[in-house]
Amino acid sequence: MNTLQHDTVILLFAQMPEQQIRFKTFTEEHGPELNKQAADLLLQHTLFVAKGSGIPLVVIYPERQEGSNFGERLANAFQEVYSMGYQRVICIGADCVDLTPADLLLAQDALSKGRMVVGPGTNGGAYLVGLHIDCFDPEALAMLNWQTDELLNELVLYGYRMQASMGSLTVLDEKTEAGSGADLSRQLNILPVYHHLHRQLSAILS
Numbered sequence: 001m002n003t004l005q006h007d008t009v010i011l012l013f014a015q016m017p018e019q020q021i022r023f024k025t026f027t028e029e030h031g032p033e034l035n036k037q038a039a040d041l042l043l044q045h046t047l048f049v050a051k052g053s054g055i056p057l058v059v060i061y062p063e064r065q066e067g068s069n070f071g072e073r074l075a076n077a078f079q080e081v082y083s084m085g086y087q088r089v090i091c092i093g094a095d096c097v098d099l100t101p102a103d104l105l106l107a108q109d110a111l112s113k114g115r116m117v118v119g120p121g122t123n124g125g126a127y128l129v130g131l132h133i134d135c136f137d138p139e140a141l142a143m144l145n146w147q148t149d150e151l152l153n154e155l156v157l158y159g160y161r162m163q164a165s166m167g168s169l170t171v172l173d174e175k176t177e178a179g180s181g182a183d184l185s186r187q188l189n190i191l192p193v194y195h196h197l198h199r200q201l202s203a204i205l206s
Contacts, residue, residue: 008088012059046094053101071142090130097187114168121177124149135162
């Protein structure tokens, strides 16, 4: 018997800061240590936001990620969470400064009525992907062009193939993912100056 009180879970698919900075540079002027601090602030902020939604949270760091490429590792992470008994998975990364608990609750509501929800990134990617278990095809999901500007269009096509259209595919508001210092600076301009993350990251970036 499934004893879960919720059938929806947030999957944070993340790298540790020291791993993330191998691929992303948030500040070039102040060296690797401050770059790592920026990555750590983003991770801690994402954890804070996810927990603030009240939705159950599962974090899968690299030591639990299995697969030969990003798509395979992500699809396997979805599979692992579904195997826990959850029916609906909302997957996020640690790279969206203006993600809020309200966004996650909107995604939860969308999945309670439909089968797929996507949060589009301004660069053609996605900061959030939510799937009902009936809309999960691990092989097809793994083959999408993750971490490219083609991802958003491919996710929409994936939804149509999985019959997540006709009102069952929800697209949230567009947000910027922090893939570089320039992206991060644009995100900080959105946050109020009194926001704790604005103060901390501004000190690093400046």
